[in-house]
Amino acid sequence: MTQTQTPRSQWVPVALSKMIEAGTSAGTVVNGAEIVVWRDTAGAAHAWEDRCPHRGMKMSFGFVRGDHITCLYHGWEYDTSGTCRYVPAHPELEVPKSICISRYGTAEAGGMIWAYTPLGTTEQDPPPVLPALEGVRSVYMDASVARVSDTLQQHSSAPAGDDAALCNAITLTLENTVVTIGLQQISDGQCALHIAVPEGTAPVTKEALLDWCEDLRRTVEGLEAAA
Amino acid sequence: MILHNYDLYEDCYRVRLLASCTEQSLELINVNAFPGAEEKTAPYLKLNPLGRLPILEDKDLCLRNLSAILLYVAEQDAQKRFIPKDSAERARMMDWLGFACDDLSVATEARAVALLDAPGDVVALRAKVRQLFRILDDHLTRQSLKGEPYVAGKTPCLADIALFPAFALCRDFNLDHDEFPAARLWARQIRMLSGFITMPGIPDYH
Ligand code: FES
Numbered sequence: 001m002t003q004t005q006t007p008r009s010q011w012v013p014v015a016l017s018k019m020i021e022a023g024t025s026a027g028t029v030v031n032g033a034e035i036v037v038w039r040d041t042a043g044a045a046h047a048w049e050d051r052c053p054h055r056g057m058k059m060s061f062g063f064v065r066g067d068h069i070t071c072l073y074h075g076w077e078y079d080t081s082g083t084c085r086y087v088p089a090h091p092e093l094e095v096p097k098s099i100c101i102s103r104y105g106t107a108e109a110g111g112m113i114w115a116y117t118p119l120g121t122t123e124q125d126p127p128p129v130l131p132a133l134e135g136v137r138s139v140y141m142d143a144s145v146a147r148v149s150d151t152l153q154q155h156s157s158a159p160a161g162d163d164a165a166l167c168n169a170i171t172l173t174l175e176n177t178v179v180t181i182g183l184q185q186i187s188d189g190q191c192a193l194h195i196a197v198p199e200g201t202a203p204v205t206k207e208a209l210l211d212w213c214e215d216l217r218r219t220v221e222g223l224e225a226a227a
Numbered sequence: 228m229i230l231h232n233y234d235l236y237e238d239c240y241r242v243r244l245l246a247s248c249t250e251q252s253l254e255l256i257n258v259n260a261f262p263g264a265e266e267k268t269a270p271y272l273k274l275n276p277l278g279r280l281p282i283l284e285d286k287d288l289c290l291r292n293l294s295a296i297l298l299y300v301a302e303q304d305a306q307k308r309f310i311p312k313d314s315a316e317r318a319r320m321m322d323w324l325g326f327a328c329d330d331l332s333v334a335t336e337a338r339a340v341a342l343l344d345a346p347g348d349v350v351a352l353r354a355k356v357r358q359l360f361r362i363l364d365d366h367l368t369r370q371s372l373k374g375e376p377y378v379a380g381k382t383p384c385l386a387d388i389a390l391f392p393a394f395a396l397c398r399d400f401n402l403d404h405d406e407f408p409a410a411r412l413w414a415r416q417i418r419m420l421s422g423f424i425t426m427p428g429i430p431d432y433h
Contacts, residue, residue, distance in 0.1 A: 019408040024415065027405050060405075061398070063432040072430050137368045140406040192406075206372055214365060 009167025013182030016135030027060030036060040047104040047115035111196040133196035143224040231282040233260035248422040249304035319379040323386035334393040341400035367409035
């Protein structure tokens, strides 16, 4: 089977929307770059460099209060623009505006949170356009994105969609359902698949998809280990 | 109930956490486990010939197996709130209690190697723990699809309490939570239980 290479956009899915609840944060990695994904209590998602400018602690270890994210180490607080607003050791201090965390362009589409990578690049293309979808699960695999795309094309009942708008995402028909899979490259040998289905998909279908995810992980990790 | 305790051992924390969430008081006897290895001295070997903590004493009882201790403390709770009444649910709870106390002892070991100078291969242990957390994350993903946010059902049980410390402390041996999104949300629910307490290594921010 010939492999049609999906055009790679710089928008990368980094989490399922539903797994980053308001007021929480999580760490992830795209091509070796550590990213904190968090959602403020008003509901907006953010993807930033996962590093506190003070002493380099991971911001994903910290916590969200209102529209600020706070570093666990010494409690420095950053607003949604990434600017440090409060230093507990010096409560009287007017914090210099220059202390900030670098941010990725962030968007939500198709039940996923997307970050525009790499850090510091200006957005050349608009965020992915996807219908409203419901996240099923994210599954992490010790395999390259290429290996996963390959396997998906060979093992799926229908060929992968090659809609250029679906960069870093593949659509497949599984269990008579159109399944959208966001592909996140973590490193050369690791990736994450963010799986989403149309809203209102039956629970039994979603359960079958969970079996499918676990089987796929076993298959690609087996292939990767044998390679 | 007397708990022979060392604050930095997650197995001792498991017992303290359970007692706190069930509103029971424990009399703590702090043992100089590190660096003193007091649990391996003659008086302690008399209580537990295995030379390990925690040890729980209550009246004539002297318990040193982790699941036995946890089950006993959970049953002393007048409401028995963490022991499911339904027998199938209770069986599932025991299944995950075994996972927490037996299978996941490799997490306790990994952490002891990373933090407390215990002998062992932290890389190999970390890989084992990662496999186990995958199993937990897969399970919690299925549970949440069923509308059951906890390991054995709709409400938190003893197994959830027993599992939490291993997951919350794995960064001590450089295993991140990134790959386990369902477990991350579950851990957040456990943190919100009434009576929840932390230990060193588990941030207290809620
Ligand atoms: S490292 Fe973040 S506040 Fe110090």
